[in-house]
Every structure is written in C-alpha cells, then in structure tokens.
Amino acid sequence: MTDANLEQSDLKQSLKQNLKQTLGQVESMYDEALSKPSSDLILTETGIITFVGGGIAHVEGLPKTQSEEILLFPGNVPGIAIDLGEDEIGVILLADDPLIKAGASVKRTGHIADTPVGDALLGRVIDATGKVLDGGSPLNIHTRMPMEREAPKIMERAPVKVPLQTGIKSIDALIPIGHGQRELIVGDRQTGKTSVAVDTIINQRGTGMICIYCAIGQRGTAVARVVETLRDAEMLEQTIVVVTSGEDQPGLQYMTPYAATTMAEWFRDQGKHVLIVYDDLIRHARAYRELSLLLRRAPGREAFPGDIFYIHSRLLERSTQLSEALGGGSLTALPIIETQAEDISAYIPTNLVSITDGQIYLSPGLFRKGLLPAVDTGKSVSRVGGKAQLPAYRAVAGDLRLAYSQFEELESFARFATRLDDASQAAINRGRRVREVLKQGEHQPLTVIQQIAMLKAVNEGLFDGLALNQISVTQKKIADALQQQMKPLATKIESGEKLSDEDWQSLVDFLSGIIKQ
Ligand code: ATP
Numbered sequence: 001m002t003d004a005n006l007e008q009s010d011l012k013q014s015l016k017q018n019l020k021q022t023l024g025q026v027e028s029m030y031d032e033a034l035s036k037p038s039s040d041l042i043l044t045e046t047g048i049i050t051f052v053g054g055g056i057a058h059v060e061g062l063p064k065t066q067s068e069e070i071l072l073f074p075g076n077v078p079g080i081a082i083d084l085g086e087d088e089i090g091v092i093l094l095a096d097d098p099l100i101k102a103g104a105s106v107k108r109t110g111h112i113a114d115t116p117v118g119d120a121l122l123g124r125v126i127d128a129t130g131k132v133l134d135g136g137s138p139l140n141i142h143t144r145m146p147m148e149r150e151a152p153k154i155m156e157r158a159p160v161k162v163p164l165q166t167g168i169k170s171i172d173a174l175i176p177i178g179h180g181q182r183e184l185i186v187g188d189r190q191t192g193k194t195s196v197a198v199d200t201i202i203n204q205r206g207t208g209m210i211c212i213y214c215a216i217g218q219r220g221t222a223v224a225r226v227v228e229t230l231r232d233a234e235m236l237e238q239t240i241v242v243v244t245s246g247e248d249q250p251g252l253q254y255m256t257p258y259a260a261t262t263m264a265e266w267f268r269d270q271g272k273h274v275l276i277v278y279d280d281l282i283r284h285a286r287a288y289r290e291l292s293l294l295l296r297r298a299p300g301r302e303a304f305p306g307d308i309f310y311i312h313s314r315l316l317e318r319s320t321q322l323s324e325a326l327g328g329g330s331l332t333a334l335p336i337i338e339t340q341a342e343d344i345s346a347y348i349p350t351n352l353v354s355i356t357d358g359q360i361y362l363s364p365g366l367f368r369k370g371l372l373p374a375v376d377t378g379k380s381v382s383r384v385g386g387k388a389q390l391p392a393y394r395a396v397a398g399d400l401r402l403a404y405s406q407f408e409e410l411e412s413f414a415r416f417a418t419r420l421d422d423a424s425q426a427a428i429n430r431g432r433r434v435r436e437v438l439k440q441g442e443h444q445p446l447t448v449i450q451q452i453a454m455l456k457a458v459n460e461g462l463f464d465g466l467a468l469n470q471i472s473v474t475q476k477k478i479a480d481a482l483q484q485q486m487k488p489l490a491t492k493i494e495s496g497e498k499l500s501d502e503d504w505q506s507l508v509d510f511l512s513g514i515i516k517q
C-alpha cells in the first residue's frame with residue numbers, strides 16, 4: 001500500500017466518524033424536541049394569496065387544507081376554505097382588511113369554522129363568529145361547535161305532534177304549526193312577514209321555548225326595531241339575535257344561518273324546544289350567488305349556482321322533532337322569503353316551498369285593504385301541523401273555512417248582482433264578520449281560549465247582530481273577560497282534551513252574555 005493510499009483511508013475513517021457523531025447529535029436533538037412539546041416552536045403552514053376581490057380570495061400553497069377550515073389572513077381576518085382545487089383553494093372572507101392583498105401570506109389553523117354556543121348567548125345580539133353587536137360585555141363562552149353540522153337521521157326523528165301557537169288567529173286555526181315543522185313565510189316586500197315571525201316569538205313567553213332571530217342582510221334599523229319589540233315584550237331574555245347586515249362580506253352573510261342553527265341545536269340537543277326565524281333566505285341566496293360567481297362556478301337559472309337548492313335544504317333539514325331516545329327536543333323553523341310582484345314561482349321561492357312543510361302566504365292586496373295580518377288562507381297551507389293542532393281548533397276551523405270560502409266567491413259575484421236571495425245575503429253578512437274576526441293587530445298575541453271563543457262566536461252567528469265596526473271592541477271585551485273567568489275551560493282546551501257539548505254550550509252562553517251587554 002502506498003503512502004497516498006494510506007492517507008486516503010485515514011481521511012475516510014475520520015470522515016465516517018465525524019458523520020456518525022453529527023448524526024448522533026441530530027438524533028438526540030430530534031428526540032429531545034419530540035419528547036418535550038416546546039411552546040416556542042410552532043409549525044404553521046403558510047400559503048400565498050393570488051387573488052382577492054368581492055369578499056373571496058384564492059390561495060396557493062396550502063394543499064392539505066380541509067374543507068371549511070378556517071384560514072387566517074393578514075389583520076387576523078378569518079376566511080373559510082370552500083373550494084379545494086389542486087393548485088389553488090377558494091376562500092370566503094368573513095371580514096375585510098386593507099392588508100389582505102395578492103402576495104400576502106395566509107396561515108392554516110386546522111380548525112373547522114365554528115360558532116359559540118351556550119346559555120350566555122340568550123338576550124344578546126351577536127354575529128355568526130360570536131362578535132358582540134349590542135355594545136354589551138364580551139361573551140364569556142368557551143364552548144364552540146362547527147357552523148355546519150349534519151342533520152339528524154330519519155330514525156332519530158319523531159313525528160310532529162305538539163302544537164306551536166303563534167297567537168295569531170288565522171294561522172293557529174287554519175294553518176297550524178307544530179314543533180319541529182318548517183313553515184315558510186312568503187310575500188312581497190312590506191306585507192308583514194317579519195311581524196308574523198316576531199309575533200310568534202312574542203307568543204312563546206312563559207313557554208320555555210328558546211327563540212333565535214337570524215337577520216340576514218336586513219337594514220340596521222329594521223333589526224333594531226325587532227330587538228326593541230322583543231325587549232318590550234320581555235322576550236329578549238329568551239332569544240338570541242344573530243345578525244349579518246347587507247354591508248357584511250357575502251361570506252359572512254352566507255355562513256350566518258348555519259351558525260345560528262348550530263346555536264339552536266345546542267339547546268335542542270338538551271331536550272329543549274327551539275324556534276328559529278331566518279329573515280330572509282332570498283338575501284342568503286343572493287350572497288351565495290355572489291360568492292359562487294366570483295369562485296367561477298357555473299351559473300344556472302336566474303344566475304344562481306346549481307347547488308342553491310342543496311344549500312337551503314341542508315340548512316332546513318336540521319330543524320326537526322327529535323325522538324324520545326334523543327331527549328325529545330325540537331327545532332322549529334320559520335324561514336322568510338321575499339317575493340317580487342307576487343311571483344311565488346320564481347326559482348328560490350319554489351325551491352323553498354318544496355323544501356318546507358307548508359307556507360304562510362302574505363298578500364299585498366289584503367295588506368292594502370287593511371286586512372291584517374295579510375294571510376291569504378287560500379294560498380297558504382300547513383302539511384304536517386294539522387296533526388298537532390288542538391282538538392278545539394279542529395271543531396271551529398272547518399265551519400270557519402267553509403263560511404269564508406263561500407263568502408269570497410259570493411262577494412265577487414255580488415258586485416254585479418242587483419238583488420240577492422236571503423241565503424246569499426246571510427252568507428255575505430257572516431263572511432264579512434269572519435273576515436273582521438280574522439283581523440288582528442301587531443304584537444297582540446291571543447291565548448288559545450281567546451282565539452277559540454272568538455271563532456266560536458262568529459261561527460254561531462253571535463256577531464251577526466252587531467255592526468262591523470263594533471266587532472273589534474266586542475272582541476276586546478271577550479278577551480278581557482276570558483282572562484278572568486273560564487280558567488278551567490282554558491286549561492281543558494290547552495291540555496288537548498276534546499270539549500263536550502256542555503262545555504261548548506257554556507262557552508256560547510258566556511259569550512252571548514257579554515255580547516248582549
Ligand atoms: P320588509 O319587506 O321590509 O321586510 P315585511 O314584509 O317584513 O317588510 P313588516 O316589516 O313586518 O313587513 O311589516 C310592514 C309594516 O306593516 C310595518 O310597519 C308593520 O308595523 C305593519 N304591520 C304588520 N303587521 C301588522 C298588523 N297585523 N297590524 C298592523 N300593522 C301591521
């Protein structure tokens with residue numbers, strides 16, 4: 001072996017040893033790092049914004065992002081990943097910040113979009129992320145649940161069997177709603193849609209029902225009015241108001257009803273009964289359309305994306321009556337939809353009519369005539385609530401519907417006739433009184449016995465001898481008298497017992513007594 005060869009093998013030897021040593025060091029460092037979770041060592045995946053505009057962003061370099069994961073943008077603005085492409089992901093931003101620009105970096109959080117839940121939300125006005133909007137103290141809540149949750153499975157549901165009283169005569173008698181039902185409130189602008197929903201919330205006072213009013217894209221003054229009304233009626237403490245305004249990012253508007261539903265489900269899953277109002281879903285659909293167009297999804301009918309039906313059914317499927325095994329809680333939904341020029345067959349209204357279990361149609365024509373609430377009983381229907389309706393209503397509703405529909409036909413005909421036979425004249429007189437009795441002021445919910453008594457009175461012809469303008473005063477008298485007397489009958493009706501002929505007779509006698517006075 002030559003000297004040169006010897007030198008080379010020495011060098012190899014020492015190199016090997018050095019390498020071994022270094023590897024050993026690295027290994028022990030690695031072990032050490034793994035053994036103690038170090039607080040100053042946080043791994044984050046960061047990506048780069050490639051496009052921002054209209055409330056959405058495209059981000060590159062975060063291939064492991066999960067669907068609906070929260071990503072943090074500059075200025076700590078959260079965004080939700082909804083389009084997971086191969087190279088790029090589409091993110092909806094929940095707020096705005098001047099620092100969000102193409103080229104800026106974005107961090108993954110590993111969390112799915114969630115919302116606060118709990119008792120502490122009651123009486124508060126908040127947004128979908130839990131931001132306080134009522135100027136009160138910050139929320140002291142540490143429990144959060146995903147905004148998007150799966151709807152209960154078929155076997156976990158029970159049929160609708162408990163009535164949900166709205167306190168509005170025309171609805172409780174003719175279009176009854178039950179716990180766990182989804183009943184659409186539909187009508188043109190300014191027809192009293194919000195009033196029907198808010199009055200239903202007010203009527204839940206003393207029932208233990210938790211209410212959620214979810215305002216989507218409403219004017220701030222309109223929401224403030226609802227909050228004031230609820231406070232005046234002492235119902236705010238039992239209600240959560242979840243708000244997103246028209247100025248908010250479309251992403252936040254889109255997520256808000258899902259978040260509000262999660263807040264409702266928290267109560268439902270504890271066996272409580274919850275009522276949620278979505279005011280309104282046409283604005284929700286528009287926010288989603290805006291996002292989808294920006295995310296370059298193919299537009300369909302009325303430029304709405306193809307999955308618009310799915311996003312609404314996914315939302316409303318979460319409302320149901322749970323089975324006894326799951327605690328027997330319920331979530332009843334009153335989604336609101338504004339129509340244009342009474343076109344209920346437009347894309348979004350028809351979708352919702354087919355998703356829900358019925359609709360309350362509010363007619364601008366009736367509203368103009370001052371027939372408030374402007375419920376068009378002919379175009380309204382409740383597909384499941386009838387099974388839950390109290391038997392006393394069933395006893396009066398049939399006659400009422402018949403008298404009213406005969407009257408509507410006759411009235412339009414009578415305009416051309418010079419002379420009417422006595423029977424027709426009587427039917428018209430009765431019908432006018434039925435119409436008068438179905439009128440009801442805003443924020444004046446009636447108890448079950450009050451409603452039953454007034455409907456019975458008109459059916460029995462007790463109002464036939466009164467002038468039309470005397471009827472409302474007389475009804476007021478009846479309502480007051482019933483509050484003091486007839487308590488046992490009220491309990492009987494509310495407990496769902498069938499009334500005997502004597503019960504009915506005693507009610508009729510009582511009513512004729514008051515009317516005669
Ligand atoms: P928008 O399209 O603006 O949301 P809307 O359909 O929700 O309107 P509301 O705001 O509920 O309608 O009501 C419109 C107006 O009608 C309000 O001024 C309200 O006070 C009045 N109103 C509603 N219902 C009644 C009623 N039963 N009696 C008297 N006034 C009523």
Ligand code: MG
Pocket residue numbers: 193194195279
């Ligand atoms: Mg409204």
